[in-house]
Amino acid sequence: MADKLNWLGQHLVLIRHLNLADVCAKEGYTIPPDLADLFEGVSGVQDMVFKLAGADKHKNACELMAYIAHRRAGVWWGYRCVCSINEELRQKPPEEIDFEKIPEPPPPPPYFNFDVPKPDPALAASMDAALAGAKGEAAKSAALVNPAMKKYIANGVENAFQAFERANGVHPMTLLKQMGERLKLDPYAISPDSPIFRMERELKEKLKKQREETIAEIKSQFAASGLPSPLTKNPKMEAHQKKLRDDALNAVYRWVAAPDAENAQKCMDAGNQCAGTPAGLLALSAFWAFGDLMPLGDQAVPTPPGLAANGLDKTLLTCAVQQGGTRKLKERYEEYFRLGVEVLTGADNWEASLASKIMPHEELPAVSRSAPPPPPPHEAPANPASPGSNAGDVRTGSAPVPPPPADSGTRSSPQTPPPGGASPYKRWKPGEEN
Secondary structure: OHHHHOOOOOOOOOEOOOEHHHHHHHHOOOOOHHHHHHHOOOOEHHHHHHHHHHOOOHHHHHHHHHHHEOHHHHHHHHHHHHHHHHHHHHHOOOOOOOHHHOOOOOOOOOOOOOOOOOOOHHHHHHHHHHHHHHHHHHHHHHHOOOHHHHHHHHHHHHHHHHHHHHHHOOOHHHHHHHHHHHHOOOOOOOOOOOHHHHHHHHHHHHHHHHHHHHHHHHHHHHHHHOOOOOOOOOHHHHHHHHHHHHHHHHHHHHHHHOOOHHHHHHHHHHHHHOOOOHHHHHHHHHHHHOOEOOOOOOOOOEOOOOHHHHHHHHHHHHHHOOOOOOOOHHHHHHHHHHHHHHHHOOOOOOHHHHHHOOOHHHOOOOOOOOOOOOOOOOOOOOOOOOOOOOOOOOOOOOOOOOOOOOOHHHOOOOOOOOHHHOOOOOOOOOOOOO
């Protein structure tokens, strides 16, 4: 019988859909076109999740898990992923980028890119010797000419030169000398005030101005979104942004502990303050997961299908692309997949942190997160958590009783866990044999 029980603790139980067709129809999930062959012949969501992971497609596996996850468990999974990236950035913060020290791009290569030949003294000496020999041979030949004939030819040439001078105003020999002087000059000299050089200067000025405007725009966008800017370090701004992110995580944790209308509204308020950060986007995802866009209104406004799942998926993406940290993008998605399997199989939930009265994102760096403190013996609380109570504030009063995983849209009252506070789920990791 032992071989019949190897499935225990290895099933994704905290999910909303069992078939891929339901996920596509009810949540708006779209099968990636480039992975259509991988989806062929698979109908169960759990089989598809582990098939994607086995094909080293952890990002796609996490995306599918975000669409099938029980809403409350999915938000807890996202919360664990945000805590993971925060721990990475604590160990290795993103490096500051100084655009002023980044060298400008090199100039383009010349149109004719060839090496200028180097002087060759031996070749020059041989050519001089050849020229001297030619002159000597010419002198010998001239000595053999009849002097009378030579004088006659010289007079004829001079008469021709004088006729050329009368017609053109310059003696041919003078003209040859002037041509020799011109040959010493650069035949391709261009004025620095020519149009092409003026256009070059204007273009450089425009590029410089555009570069300065781009840097200023990037800095302003970081400041407006609440993201930690890797461009310049501003202690006051960093402290303000950290407070916004902490407020968002506080709201998320309280919603997980008690997913009621009041905590959903707090998630929306906190998430809107830093929507560009993983914590802010997760807070908005928790608000959408509540199922009512007007949680404190008189009439419920249902959340559009797939909005909460898409927010959770984009939360993981925002975590994965953060600068700095100790992992690369692929390694982060592998870690997020591992965390997701632990959450959706029931091996990891918020029970231990509620019992310890410490929110995981507030733990000190020295506290080991691999082995959370064991929960105290179970005691019935004097005031059990109920919708509308501040059950998320686990730092004051007696430890609230964690409700069982249930769809947040039902707004059901919390129930009492099994005696002793022990989790009914066996802890299991992917690839681990039972």
